[in-house]
Amino acid sequence: MLTLTGVGKRYPTGDRALTDIELSLPKGQVMALIGPSGAGKSTLIRCVNRLVEPTQGSIRLENTELTKLSGSRLRHARRSMGMIFQEYALVDRLTVMENVLSGQLGYVGFWRSFLRRYPKEAVAEAFRLLERVGLPHAIDKRADALSGGQRQRVGIARALLQSPKLLLVDEPTASLDPKTSRQIMRLIRELCAERELAAIINIHDVALAKQFADRIVGLRAGEIVFDGQPSELTSEILTTIYGEEDWDTTPEPAEEKSEDAFQPTAYTAHAMPTMVAGGAL
Amino acid sequence: MPVSTSSQGTPLWQRRTTRAQWLQYVAWLAGISLFLLCWKVISDNTMWVFVEDAGRQGSDLISRMMPPRWEYASVLWKPMWDTLNIATLGTALGIVMAFPVAFLAARNTTPHPLVRSLALTIIVSSRSINSLIWAMLLVTILGPGVLAGIIAIALRSIGFVGKLLYEAIEEIHPTPVEAISATGASRLQVMNYGVLPQIMPAFAGISVYRWDINIRESTVLGLVGAGGIGLQLNASINSLAWNQVSVIFVMIFATVLVSEWVSARVRHAII
Amino acid sequence: MNTSADTLARQQAARQGHWRRLPLIDNPRVRWGLVLGGVVYLVLALASVEVNWARVAEGSGRALNFLGAFLQPDFVSRQNDIMAGLMESLTMTLTSTVIGVLLAIPVGLGAARNISPLPVYAVCRAIIAVSRTFQEIIIAILFVVMFGFGPFAGMLTLAFATIGFMAKLLAEDIEDLDWKQVEAVRATGASWWQTMNHAIQPQVMPRLIGLSMYRLDINFRESSVIGIVGAGGIGATLNTSLSRYEYGTSAAILLIIIAIVLMSEYASSHVRRWTQ
Numbered sequence: 011m012l013t014l015t016g017v018g019k020r021y022p023t024g025d026r027a028l029t030d031i032e033l034s035l036p037k038g039q040v041m042a043l044i045g046p047s048g049a050g051k052s053t054l055i056r057c058v059n060r061l062v063e064p065t066q067g068s069i070r071l072e073n074t075e076l077t078k079l080s081g082s083r084l085r086h087a088r089r090s091m092g093m094i095f096q097e098y099a100l101v102d103r104l105t106v107m108e109n110v111l112s113g114q115l116g117y118v119g120f121w122r123s124f125l126r127r128y129p130k131e132a133v134a135e136a137f138r139l140l141e142r143v144g145l146p147h148a149i150d151k152r153a154d155a156l157s158g159g160q161r162q163r164v165g166i167a168r169a170l171l172q173s174p175k176l177l178l179v180d181e182p183t184a185s186l187d188p189k190t191s192r193q194i195m196r197l198i199r200e201l202c203a204e205r206e207l208a209a210i211i212n213i214h215d216v217a218l219a220k221q222f223a224d225r226i227v228g229l230r231a232g233e234i235v236f237d238g239q240p241s242e243l244t245s246e247i248l249t250t251i252y253g254e255e256d257w258d259t260t261p262e263p264a265e266e267k268s269e270d271a272f273q274p275t276a277y278t279a280h281a282m283p284t285m286v287a288g289g290a291l
Numbered sequence: 292m293p294v295s296t297s298s299q300g301t302p303l304w305q306r307r308t309t310r311a312q313w314l315q316y317v318a319w320l321a322g323i324s325l326f327l328l329c330w331k332v333i334s335d336n337t338m339w340v341f342v343e344d345a346g347r348q349g350s351d352l353i354s355r356m357m358p359p360r361w362e363y364a365s366v367l368w369k370p371m372w373d374t375l376n377i378a379t380l381g382t383a384l385g386i387v388m389a390f391p392v393a394f395l396a397a398r399n400t401t402p403h404p405l406v407r408s409l410a411l412t413i414i415v416s417s418r419s420i421n422s423l424i425w426a427m428l429l430v431t432i433l434g435p436g437v438l439a440g441i442i443a444i445a446l447r448s449i450g451f452v453g454k455l456l457y458e459a460i461e462e463i464h465p466t467p468v469e470a471i472s473a474t475g476a477s478r479l480q481v482m483n484y485g486v487l488p489q490i491m492p493a494f495a496g497i498s499v500y501r502w503d504i505n506i507r508e509s510t511v512l513g514l515v516g517a518g519g520i521g522l523q524l525n526a527s528i529n530s531l532a533w534n535q536v537s538v539i540f541v542m543i544f545a546t547v548l549v550s551e552w553v554s555a556r557v558r559h560a561i562i
Numbered sequence: 563m564n565t566s567a568d569t570l571a572r573q574q575a576a577r578q579g580h581w582r583r584l585p586l587i588d589n590p591r592v593r594w595g596l597v598l599g600g601v602v603y604l605v606l607a608l609a610s611v612e613v614n615w616a617r618v619a620e621g622s623g624r625a626l627n628f629l630g631a632f633l634q635p636d637f638v639s640r641q642n643d644i645m646a647g648l649m650e651s652l653t654m655t656l657t658s659t660v661i662g663v664l665l666a667i668p669v670g671l672g673a674a675r676n677i678s679p680l681p682v683y684a685v686c687r688a689i690i691a692v693s694r695t696f697q698e699i700i701i702a703i704l705f706v707v708m709f710g711f712g713p714f715a716g717m718l719t720l721a722f723a724t725i726g727f728m729a730k731l732l733a734e735d736i737e738d739l740d741w742k743q744v745e746a747v748r749a750t751g752a753s754w755w756q757t758m759n760h761a762i763q764p765q766v767m768p769r770l771i772g773l774s775m776y777r778l779d780i781n782f783r784e785s786s787v788i789g790i791v792g793a794g795g796i797g798a799t800l801n802t803s804l805s806r807y808e809y810g811t812s813a814a815i816l817l818i819i820i821a822i823v824l825m826s827e828y829a830s831s832h833v834r835r836w837t838q
Contacts (some may be wrong), residue, residue: 325656326656326657326660328653329652329653329654329656329657330653330657332649332650332653332713333650333653333654333657333713333714333717333794334714336650336712336713336714336794337709337710337712337713337714338710338711338712340710341709341710341711342709342710342714344710345708345709348707348708348709349708352704352707352708372610373610376607376610376611379603379607380607380608380611415820415823415824415827416820418823419783419819419820419823419824420783420816420819420820421783421784421786421787423699423787423790424786424787424797424800424816427790427800427801427804428628428804428812431621431624431804431805431807432621432622432624432625432628433617433618433621434614434617434618434620434621436612436613436614437610437611437612438611438612438613438618441611507695507697508697510697510700511697511699511700514699514790514791515790524700528703540696540700543695543696543700544692544695544696547695548691548695
């Protein structure tokens with residue numbers, strides 16, 4: 011569904027952020043993108059929705075060549091790619107409902123959005139999403155009155171209101187505690203399964219990546235150095251991605267034991283053969 | 292903070308190195324000479340006889356001002372209303388014009404660097420020129436009256452509001468803007484959802500602050516014919532009716548205190 | 563704040579697809595009262611603005627002349643007047659800022675509630691209030707009457723205005739400063755002067771320098787208007803050129819003012835970076 015061929019990005023300063031990225035993502039696949047800071051993970055997903063302009067190569071979403079688009083056609087294409095951010099990126103002074111409804115901006119005209127006169131179906135869908143992420147009571151709260159995990163849920167609802175085909179997720183858990191991180195990852199995972207969305211998730215936490223992704227891609231210095239199943243991710247491969255470190259004694263995250271970590275939730279119902287059991291890192 | 296060694300071999304602490312110390316002496320010397328030079332220019336252009344006479348003139352002035360002719364206050368209500376209108380309508384007009392200018396001048400919202408320099412030029416010109424000068428210009432163009440005052444205040448406010456506002460726009464968090472762009476929103480929608488909510492408190496605060504300043508400024512615009520209580524002030528001074536001047540001063544003082552209080556309250560409520 | 567019943571109703575409505583933005587002011591009576599008040603004020607205010615449209619139409623030709631003059635400013639024909647006025651303005655600006663800042667420091671210290679006794683505080687605050695309320699031009703009128711025409715009155719005016727401006731900001735700064743540092747210095751047994759020098763001065767100095775630069779800029783801009791009432795500076799030249807309809811000269815003077823303000827802004831941003 012999403013195909014990247016020969017994508018490269020060189021910043022005006024001359025720094026090469028990405029070199030010759032070849033990647034293709036089928037429908038419904040959740041892919042985790044791992045790699046050290048500065049490896050180009052953020053740049054890569056921002057190239058897909060053109061928040062960053064790739065300097066070479068082609069990116070196709072279904073039948074659309076994304077790199078050539080501009081103006082309203084670019085905005086049209088962006089509607090089908092929902093993005094979820096590290097620092098939630100909500101507009102603090104708007105209410106939760108307004109933040110979620112901003113996912114519709116690509117669909118409504120300026121005056122409608124200015125006067126907040128959204129179509130009935132959009133409002134109803136926004137509310138359904140808020141219920142789905144567990145925040146129906148918060149519709150009139152200001153975004154800055156929420157906790158980190160709640161904000162990220164609003165961010166997810168906003169991205170889903172775009173009715174995307176693809177989710178671009180940039181470090182969704184970096185600002186959250188371990189328990190909330192798991193809940194958020196699980197939510198993203200479930201929603202992808204429900205709506206058959208493909209997703210690219212940038213993530214620092216290798217354990218979370220192995221637990222929640224169908225496929226893992228390792229990026230180092232702007233190049234893909236690993237692409238495979240989570241089970242194939244061995245210590246040697248981690249060393250090629252991140253550099254020398256004693257991987258086997260990495261402290262085991264304790265959340266597996268916490269009572270809510272392994273509820274039989276929706277994603278277990280879907281076929282996920284590549285899942286690593288019990289966080290066996 | 293250099294440490295050197297004295298002839299006895301004990302470490303000596305000095306605040307600055309010798310070179311820096313000398314540079315500082317030279318800078319002070321240059322500064323003081325410049326000041327004295329400026330002072331000499333002023334003193335050459337001054338009739339010192341008049342200055343020596345200042346004490347007597349001052350006490351004479353005060354004796355003419357006292358007691359104030361309070362019944363004159365009844366004539367002042369209409370000019371005071373005009374003054375308030377000049378300040379308020381001028382501020383409103385200025386804000387309306389400053390708003391787009393600020394968006395064009397902020398590095399992160401401007402459509403093009405050339406447009407940005409044009410907007411910055413507008414802001415600097417407006418800021419450099421005092422509202423009294425604007426008023427003088429407008430009185431020769433539009434004729435004397437409140438209208439010239441309103442426009443003068445508005446033109447001066449563009450620069451002030453525009454500058455503070457564009458600085459506020461440049462300081463917003465970029466991530467919400469990025470997020471709104473990522474939803475496929477148009478440029479105007481990004482401004483409306485991503486930028487506007489972030490600058491709203493600053494904008495309201497700046498506007499009220501400028502209104503407060505404009506109240507002060509509009510009290511004197513009448514001196515050049517641009518309406519308001521300044522007209523009465525000018526007339527009273529020209530006819531040497533100093534006991535009326537003191538009434539006007541009291542009125543101005545009270546109005547400014549009230550406007551300052553209102554502005555402080557409103558700003559406090561916003562922040 | 564919304565009651566929970568309201569919130570539930572809004573949730574119910576949103577489920578059906580009905581949602582409106584929350585109004586800025588909850589109470590509808592207050593909300594509409596404010597709107598109505600605003601409209602009434604606007605109508606009354608606009609109605610009281612008398613405009614002589616015939617005069618405006620007549621003046622629009624002059625406006626065009628004036629705009630034209632900006633394209634061809636005339637620096638030459640009144641060269642001597644402009645130079646003399648500019649010289650006066652610049653010297654007035656510099657001396658008044660130096661004198662004003664020096665005088666503002668004691669007033670500012672006195673007006674800081676946390677370091678000065680109540681009577682001193684009251685006197686200093688009164689000085690600040692008077693100096694800030696009256697526009698420079700009003701003070702200039704009084705000083706011209708007392709000290710005669712010329713830049714001396716202008717310099718005193720600007721120095722007086724500088725006192726109010728600087729002292730207020732300085733006092734606020736001192737009231738906000740980090741009290742622990744002051745206590746630490748006092749704990750060493752320092753005298754009042756030593757406390758000022760070691761605990762307060764280092765904390766307020768960078769801002770004081772920045773504000774002085776800013777005030778220098780303001781004083782220059784003000785020096786261009788107090789000439790209107792005879793207090794020296796380029797304002798007198800500008801006023802004369804305008805009343806003689808010599809727009810070329812006026813445009814030249816305005817451009818010079820803008821250029822100098824730009825330069826001083828550029829310089830002060832450098833100085834501020836250097837002092838921090």
